[in-house]
Amino acid sequence: MYKRYKPFVFLGMLLTVFLLSGCSDLLVLDPKGPVAQQQKDLIMYSIIFMIGIIMVVYVLFGFIVYKYRDHKGHKGYDPENKGSHLIEAICLIIPLIIVVALSIPTVKTIYSLEEAPKGSENKKPLVIQATSVDWKWIFTYPEQNIETVNYINIPEDRPILFKLTSADSMNSFWVPSLGGQKYAMAGMQTELYLQADDPGVFDGRNSNFNGEGFTDQTFKVAALTSESFDKWAKETQQEAPKLTKKQYDQLMLQGHTKEMTFSSTHLKWVKHENDADYAIKVRERLSK
Amino acid sequence: MKWDEFFVTGDPLIYGADVSIAITMLGIVFFLTYFKKWKWLWTEWLTTVDHKKIGIMYIISAILMLFRGGVDALLMRTQLAVPEMEFLDSQKYNEIFTTHGTIMIIFMAMPFLIGLINVVVPLQIGARDVAYPYLNAVSFWTFFIGAMLFNISFVIGGSPSAGWTSYMPLASNELSPGPGQNYYLLGLQISGIGTLLTGINFMVTIFKMRAPGMTLFRMPMFTWSALVTMAIIIFAFPILTVALALMTFDRLFGSHFFTLQGEGMDMLWANLFWLWGHPEVYIVILPAFGIFSEIIATFSKKTLFGYKAMVWSMVLIAAYSFLVWVHHFFTMGSGALVNSFFSVTTMLIGVPTGVKIFNWLFTMRKGQIEFSTPMLWSLGFIVNFVIGGVTGVMLAMAAANYQYHNTYFLVAHFHYVLIAGTVFACFAGLVYWYPKMFGHKLNERIGKWVFWLFTIGFNICFFPQYFLGLDGMPRRIYTYSEESGWGPLNMISTVGGFMMGIAFLVLVYNIYYSFRYEPREKTGDAWNGRTLEWSTPSAMPPFYNFAKIPVVKGLDHFWNEKQNKEIKPLTTQDLQKIHMPNNSGVPFVMASFFFVSGFGLVFEWYWMAIIGLIGVLATLVIRSFDYNNGYYVSVEEIKETENITK
Numbered sequence: 001m002y003k004r005y006k007p008f009v010f011l012g013m014l015l016t017v018f019l020l021s022g023c024s025d026l027l028v029l030d031p032k033g034p035v036a037q038q039q040k041d042l043i044m045y046s047i048i049f050m051i052g053i054i055m056v057v058y059v060l061f062g063f064i065v066y067k068y069r070d071h072k073g074h075k076g077y078d079p080e081n082k083g084s085h086l087i088e089a090i091c092l093i094i095p096l097i098i099v100v101a102l103s104i105p106t107v108k109t110i111y112s113l114e115e116a117p118k119g120s121e122n123k124k125p126l127v128i129q130a131t132s133v134d135w136k137w138i139f140t141y142p143e144q145n146i147e148t149v150n151y152i153n154i155p156e157d158r159p160i161l162f163k164l165t166s167a168d169s170m171n172s173f174w175v176p177s178l179g180g181q182k183y184a185m186a187g188m189q190t191e192l193y194l195q196a197d198d199p200g201v202f203d204g205r206n207s208n209f210n211g212e213g214f215t216d217q218t219f220k221v222a223a224l225t226s227e228s229f230d231k232w233a234k235e236t237q238q239e240a241p242k243l244t245k246k247q248y249d250q251l252m253l254q255g256h257t258k259e260m261t262f263s264s265t266h267l268k269w270v271k272h273e274n275d276a277d278y279a280i281k282v283r284e285r286l287s288k
Numbered sequence: 289m290k291w292d293e294f295f296v297t298g299d300p301l302i303y304g305a306d307v308s309i310a311i312t313m314l315g316i317v318f319f320l321t322y323f324k325k326w327k328w329l330w331t332e333w334l335t336t337v338d339h340k341k342i343g344i345m346y347i348i349s350a351i352l353m354l355f356r357g358g359v360d361a362l363l364m365r366t367q368l369a370v371p372e373m374e375f376l377d378s379q380k381y382n383e384i385f386t387t388h389g390t391i392m393i394i395f396m397a398m399p400f401l402i403g404l405i406n407v408v409v410p411l412q413i414g415a416r417d418v419a420y421p422y423l424n425a426v427s428f429w430t431f432f433i434g435a436m437l438f439n440i441s442f443v444i445g446g447s448p449s450a451g452w453t454s455y456m457p458l459a460s461n462e463l464s465p466g467p468g469q470n471y472y473l474l475g476l477q478i479s480g481i482g483t484l485l486t487g488i489n490f491m492v493t494i495f496k497m498r499a500p501g502m503t504l505f506r507m508p509m510f511t512w513s514a515l516v517t518m519a520i521i522i523f524a525f526p527i528l529t530v531a532l533a534l535m536t537f538d539r540l541f542g543s544h545f546f547t548l549q550g551e552g553m554d555m556l557w558a559n560l561f562w563l564w565g566h567p568e569v570y571i572v573i574l575p576a577f578g579i580f581s582e583i584i585a586t587f588s589k590k591t592l593f594g595y596k597a598m599v600w601s602m603v604l605i606a607a608y609s610f611l612v613w614v615h616h617f618f619t620m621g622s623g624a625l626v627n628s629f630f631s632v633t634t635m636l637i638g639v640p641t642g643v644k645i646f647n648w649l650f651t652m653r654k655g656q657i658e659f660s661t662p663m664l665w666s667l668g669f670i671v672n673f674v675i676g677g678v679t680g681v682m683l684a685m686a687a688a689n690y691q692y693h694n695t696y697f698l699v700a701h702f703h704y705v706l707i708a709g710t711v712f713a714c715f716a717g718l719v720y721w722y723p724k725m726f727g728h729k730l731n732e733r734i735g736k737w738v739f740w741l742f743t744i745g746f747n748i749c750f751f752p753q754y755f756l757g758l759d760g761m762p763r764r765i766y767t768y769s770e771e772s773g774w775g776p777l778n779m780i781s782t783v784g785g786f787m788m789g790i791a792f793l794v795l796v797y798n799i800y801y802s803f804r805y806e807p808r809e810k811t812g813d814a815w816n817g818r819t820l821e822w823s824t825p826s827a828m829p830p831f832y833n834f835a836k837i838p839v840v841k842g843l844d845h846f847w848n849e850k851q852n853k854e855i856k857p858l859t860t861q862d863l864q865k866i867h868m869p870n871n872s873g874v875p876f877v878m879a880s881f882f883f884v885s886g887f888g889l890v891f892e893w894y895w896m897a898i899i900g901l902i903g904v905l906a907t908l909v910i911r912s913f914d915y916n917n918g919y920y921v922s923v924e925e926i927k928e929t930e931n932i933t934k
Contacts, residue, residue: 070658083595106685172694209763
């Protein structure tokens, strides 16, 4: 008997172990901002349905396979049992209801993620342009006239509007603790709202495969109190070096770099959302 | 180009592969020469147009590719077993996951199923062969040559490394220089010809060559699944053909369809790829559904529950499969409306799939279930596929998808549907129809070992990956840090992967063991089957399949005949001479020219490409002027083959 149910026992054990070991430890299920929170809520909502569906199928499966196994004293054999409109209707209608039940919060959340998080609509979002170049991230604060490489500082409790683009390959900007990802593409600009609840440091990365240096194309996001953010911005504007075009063109080459900070931006030379092949041209020029 | 750029050098793994390839080649040549098998190889296999033999060749190739793709998988799992592993470098790892994905989908899953369709569908509909036997040979050889061209990239020139999705601009000349990506383009293009021809061939076969009395709604479920699959192939594959051609132009001739320069549009590639790619996943799952339907009915000794609902579900799934492609890139920023639309369509596709799951369950209800190996695979399918299915619905919810996208959550999901669905079906179908192909069963005891090892290994390998995904582990990274905390689950996953590898070896051993020791089948009905393929008197049907074409009176015709004791042995009066097609070596030669041409294009040696294309053209011309219209099998020969004395 045990043998037949081994996979279920085993799966059940595995499931319990993982679930008990703490979903809350998993990055995506441990949100640090309102965007990730909405996504976690949606995920948990859907998981309840999914566990329900699995339970129904497994119970039916276990019951049918046990009862109608070929054994002595087998009863109820009906080889011509072709179907039943009632059962078939139930099998159609219940999944449809589930789809509706899942669709409504999904669509609601999709629309809500397009805007600044609820409760922060009135706060002016901080705009950061994120540009990916194989295999690094360049961040531009147009209003503060600051540019950083491979790290960002953001104020807590204020919506951040990321304007994403790429100098070459298709990338995906992702900070799992703060919220879901969006692609950064050359010749395009996409927008993503994120927000941090409290000060803290979070891991961000490109999650879309783009070649040899992909694994290490990561960055750090530091959420600061708004006072320390303002202080950092002011200090950077005064103390950090200006970005030169030569330096910027060096950044266009494939490779990794350390964290950098500048008190001017690249926007006066190139807007990658309008100029898809800037980096390719620079590489051609510099390799000559 | 220097020789050390031509051959891949500098890696002990590759040298090992070089040596083993050379030894295998020499071994094959020696074997064929020593046993004087060259002529046998040519007349029985390379020139055959018999759908059963072509099917067997498909399946053998697919098993070889499963081995290759599986080795790729184990190399990856080894690299990921512990943090900061230094077994493979980034470039090697990228090549390996690229070839793993491409090979498993294009050169393993699809050919395996097409092989089973080849063997079984003509028999199930009571036909003597497919509608276009010659074209069928062209299909197989172009697939085979495409697969070989793709595989040699490993040792000659370097493998593609832009992922099986080959997103632009990563796959462009600027970011992926060298011949690797060209192998992908040409290998897929050539084998795609074969797939498209198969689609046309089997659609015509199923529509036009059914035995008298077999209306569409009397067709076995596997034949239905094949028909629906062929329709998807006919609509989807031209998209891939065009997309590959455009990227080939970009890479070889300097056009700008998808490039960074010249206003190319990289998002167009992603759209075209998934416009084909999503229907493609249904191309590899619908035949699997068909296989399970046959097996579950047979071993429950009961007719299918809700036959019509199952058929319409498949038709609906096929139609829907063209309406969901955007869910592969919800994160591209298409806007809330677009994402909402594709979220809902994607979830809706779960409804007919759910209907099918319940139909299989209710087919077993009131049955008398026998736990044979094919049935075990089918039961395992239901249990595991449901997990893949519900996580698919989770992924369909775009807002949540932003967090799952590009992570191991996705990797776990598609392995749960592709392995528990397609691979289980391939194994189930192989075991189930093995006596039809080779005249004896696979050993059941060893077969059950394979099932348990593989299924348990599969769950150990992929279940933890859902949690890795939720913990933020992106797919396609070649290593990770200790601090990430992903180490333990990855280790578990790797252990499971190797269990699956062992299961595969046991399966191969079972083929050898059964060949030696299993008793030969005495009748054509190895499993107390329900459909026409089991109605042939001999275990392996003769090359003309049916001495007398059956007249079909209903669904499960053969089963009903057995129940009503209506089966009479054939007599001479039943027989008429049979028209059969001739063998031809032209498809093999044509495919070889495709190889020459493809190889030339990979290295941009245009003289070679042109020679190859001229060869292809010449074989087309030869075929066009071929007035050979086949031959007749005499009544005497049929009597002898079928042992008819009266």
